[in-house]
Amino acid sequence: MALHSRTTILSLPANATPAIEIVDLSLWYGKFQALHDVDLVIRSGIVTAMIGPSGCGKSTLLRSCNRINERLGYVTTTGTIKVLGHNIYDEEASRMQVRRQVGMVFQRPNPLPLSIRDNVLFGHRLHAVRRSSRADEEGMVEQALREVLLWDRVKDRLDRKATALSLEEQQKLCIARLLPTKPSVLLMDEPCSALDPEATSAVEDLIWDLRGNYSILIVTHNMAQARRASDECVFMLMGHVVEHTATERMFVAPKKQETSDYIEGRFG
Amino acid sequence: MAPSPLTGEPASAGQPPWAKALDHRDRGWWSDFAARTIVWLGGMSAILFIAAIFLFIATQGLEFMRHRLDIGAMLTGARWEPTVEPPVYGALPLIAGTAWITGVAMLIAIPLAFGAAIYIGEFARGKQREWLKIGIEMLAAIPSVVWGVIGLHVMKPIIQDVFGVQVGLNVLNAGIILGLMAAPIMATIAEDALKAVPDSYREAAEALGATRWQVVWKVVLPHARPGLSAAVLLGIGRAFGETIAVLMASGHRLMVPESIFDSAATLTATIAAELGEAAVGGDHYQMLFVLGLLLFVITFTINLLADWLVRGRRKSA
Numbered sequence: 001m002a003l004h005s006r007t008t009i010l011s012l013p014a015n016a017t018p019a020i021e022i023v024d025l026s027l028w029y030g031k032f033q034a035l036h037d038v039d040l041v042i043r044s045g046i047v048t049a050m051i052g053p054s055g056c057g058k059s060t061l062l063r064s065c066n067r068i069n070e071r072l073g074y075v076t077t078t079g080t081i082k083v084l085g086h087n088i089y090d091e092e093a094s095r096m097q098v099r100r101q102v103g104m105v106f107q108r109p110n111p112l113p114l115s116i117r118d119n120v121l122f123g124h125r126l127h128a129v130r131r132s133s134r135a136d137e138e139g140m141v142e143q144a145l146r147e148v149l150l151w152d153r154v155k156d157r158l159d160r161k162a163t164a165l166s167l168e169e170q171q172k173l174c175i176a177r178l179l180p181t182k183p184s185v186l187l188m189d190e191p192c193s194a195l196d197p198e199a200t201s202a203v204e205d206l207i208w209d210l211r212g213n214y215s216i217l218i219v220t221h222n223m224a225q226a227r228r229a230s231d232e233c234v235f236m237l238m239g240h241v242v243e244h245t246a247t248e249r250m251f252v253a254p255k256k257q258e259t260s261d262y263i264e265g266r267f268g
Numbered sequence: 269m270a271p272s273p274l275t276g277e278p279a280s281a282g283q284p285p286w287a288k289a290l291d292h293r294d295r296g297w298w299s300d301f302a303a304r305t306i307v308w309l310g311g312m313s314a315i316l317f318i319a320a321i322f323l324f325i326a327t328q329g330l331e332f333m334r335h336r337l338d339i340g341a342m343l344t345g346a347r348w349e350p351t352v353e354p355p356v357y358g359a360l361p362l363i364a365g366t367a368w369i370t371g372v373a374m375l376i377a378i379p380l381a382f383g384a385a386i387y388i389g390e391f392a393r394g395k396q397r398e399w400l401k402i403g404i405e406m407l408a409a410i411p412s413v414v415w416g417v418i419g420l421h422v423m424k425p426i427i428q429d430v431f432g433v434q435v436g437l438n439v440l441n442a443g444i445i446l447g448l449m450a451a452p453i454m455a456t457i458a459e460d461a462l463k464a465v466p467d468s469y470r471e472a473a474e475a476l477g478a479t480r481w482q483v484v485w486k487v488v489l490p491h492a493r494p495g496l497s498a499a500v501l502l503g504i505g506r507a508f509g510e511t512i513a514v515l516m517a518s519g520h521r522l523m524v525p526e527s528i529f530d531s532a533a534t535l536t537a538t539i540a541a542e543l544g545e546a547a548v549g550g551d552h553y554q555m556l557f558v559l560g561l562l563l564f565v566i567t568f569t570i571n572l573l574a575d576w577l578v579r580g581r582r583k584s585a
Contacts, residue, residue: 068475073393099477106475110468113491122486123476177476 017085019044019185019215020065025079027060029072034060036239038079042232044184047207047216049230049247051223053268057239058219062187065217066102067095084184100127103178105188109170111162111177116154119162119173120144124180140180148176148206168199172206186210188218192225204229223263227251235259325564329557336551337558348522348533350542350552357555359562364524365439365532369514370507372443372528377451377503382496384451385458390484401459408452412513419445419517433529437519440528445517446507454503461495462488494577501574505567511536535563 020042027035035057042048050058063069065081067088080087088098100123111119120141125131132140141158145151150172154165162173171191178186188207192200207216208229220226226233226247233250235243235258243250243259254260262268333339337357345358388400423444424436431440465488473483489496511534519531520541539556546552 066475068471071471071474096477096479099475104475106468106472108468110472112469112472112487122473122478126476126478126482126486174472181477 016044018042018082019084020217021080021082021085022061022065023080023082025061025064025077025081027057027064027069027078028076030074034239035064038239038241040234040241040244042185042215042217044084044215045212046231047211047218047229048232048234049226050217050219050234050236051221051226051262052236052242053262054221056236058234058236059189060239061236062189062217062219063104065185065187066099066104068099068104070095096126100181101183102185102187103175103181103183105171105174105178105186105191107190108194109167109174111165111170111173113161113163115159116162116165116173117141117158120177120180122177127181144176144179145173147179147210148172149202149209150176166199167195168202171195171199171203175203175206175210184215186214186216188216190219190221193221200225223251235262237262322564325557325560329554329561332551332554333558333561337555342558346524348538350546350555355552359535359559361522361524362533362535362538362559365518366508366534366536368439368525368528368532369442369446369518369534370504372439373446373450373507374500374504376444376447377454377507378500380447381451381454381499381503382458384455385462385499386484386489388455389459389462390488391480404452404455408456410449412449412510413516415445415449416513416516419513423517431529435519435529435531437517438529438531439518439525442514442518442532442534443528445513446510449510449513450503450506453506454499457499457502458492458496461492461499464495465491498574498578501570501577505570505574508563508567508570509536511540515540535559539563 018041020040022038022040022042025035025038026033038057038061040061050062052058060069064077065083065088069075069077077089080089082088083098083101087093088102103123112122114122117137121137124137124140142151142155145154150169153169154160154173162170165173171194175186175191191207192203195203204225207218210216211231218226218230230247233243233245233247234241235250235254235256237258243254243256245255250259251263254263342357342359343363344360345356346360347356347358348361349356384400384404388397388404392400419441420437423441426436427433427438427441428436469487469491470483473487474480478486514534515537518533518537520533520537521531522533522538523530525532539559542552543556546556
């Protein structure tokens with residue numbers, strides 16, 4: 001179970017390039033402003049959780065980091081988001097390249113209606129100039145599935161439809177299929193909210209294992225989850241970042257009144 | 269006995285106090301009953317009419333079909349000469365004409381319809397999308413005789429000029445006209461099939477770095493394939509059954525066509541052109557009903573197949 005405390009602090013140089021650097025980001029859905037001048041630095045190699053009440057803009061902020069927000073035609077964004085030093089809102093930055101660097105896991109597991117193997121290879125095949133050899137592909141599939149601890153469970157049925165897996169397995173597969181394109185950042189939008197407690201704990205453990213190799217930004221409704229499965233925590237309210245600090249500190253000694261009110265359940 | 273907590277009346281033995289109220293046939297009950305009966309009749313009428321039409325067609329041609337018709341010879345006979353003595357009823361020219369024209373129609377309709385469906389379903393946004401959908405619906409509502417006139421007076425000279433052929437009313441002309449007629453319906457059905465693909469699939473693929481076109485090609489189209497096949501089948505059914513426009517555009521020549529520049533005749537057009545002149549109950553008259561039966565069976569099979577494709581897929585998904 002995920003009840004054990006995870007207080008290991010990764011020793012990372014503080015001056016490493018941040019995974020994500022958000023400067024003065026504002027975002028409108030039509031006329032409604034969902035984000036107000038957000039400045040935020042997400043350190044690389046750790047798990048950062050974003051918490052806040054519904055509608056506070058945490059999912060919007062997350063979905064700006066791979067520009068998937070732009071699927072909606074009526075979104076306007078100002079400001080910059082740098083991923084590993086490159087502004088992804090530059091005219092030249094290709095959305096497709098950005099999404100290769102920045103993987104995303106959704107609230108409901110959404111494997112494509114293809115085989116398990118084709119799901120894992122989907123992203124890789126999109127970007128590969130030439131189709132890799134079969135042996136290379138098999139190697140990639142095995143490595144990715146091993147990394148999410150799914151290999152032993154599915155290695156004999158790689159040709160089965162991914163949509164037939166259990167929800168937990170589906171969500172792990174959705175993480176696995178991000179890995180072959182070697183992303184640096186993983187965005188997760190409430191990745192456990194559709195899972196039962198046991199699956200939640202399994203996926204949380206997996207996220208914790210992936211940290212270090214990837215910088216992980218995770219949106220969660222579940223404060224206990226933020227507390228046990230993140231290094232740093234961002235509290236948002238009404239489209240503003242209210243507080244951003246180490247997770248232990250936020251839950252023990254928040255600096256802002258709103259943060260402590262929210263954490264203690266006085267609203268939200 | 270203790271009074272009921274709801275009504276205050278003493279409950280009668282063995283029956284709860286509200287038992288009577290449940291059995292009460294008030295106005296609401298009767299209006300519900302009437303409405304249910306009316307919609308039931310409406311629903312049943314669909315089956316009833318289909319069965320009645322089938323029986324009508326079958327019985328009109330039955331006597332001739334059973335006693336004086338060699339079905340094998342009819343299907344393969346290359347001469348359709350109902351008015352010479354003795355008459356020859358070889359339906360091959362009509363079957364071949366129908367097949368040729370339908371084939372050409374599909375070559376034109378499938379790319380048009382799928383292109384339109386993909387653009388409207390996956391690329392167009394907002395107002396543009398709405399306008400395009402209205403346009404397609406209006407296109408589908410154009411009466412077929414108008415298409416016939418277009419074939420007769422617009423397509424004919426164009427085909428004669430462009431291809432340098434003598435006869436402008438031919439398989440190509442009828443195929444183009446039929447293709448344009450079938451495309452709007454096919455586009456509508458195909459768009460429904462695309463719409464049925466969950467948006468989470470598109471989002472997942474886009475988040476993995478797919479371009480819009482890659483999303484369409486690798487995710488949406490494969491998943492929508494049964495619905496798209498159904499769209500093609502229904503388009504074929506439409507092309508098969510169309511009569512007046514084909515009669516006007518095809519040249520109505522009762523011979524097996526050898527190229528798309530030959531005039532041709534279809535099953536439907538032949539029935540329409542000859543039934544009025546055939547003596548009621550005579551061999552020719554009955555023979556035309558046999559053709560009708562053949563048409564009925566073909567379109568029925570096509571529709572059933574389309575239905576099965578859509579339904580079967582939904583069950584497995």
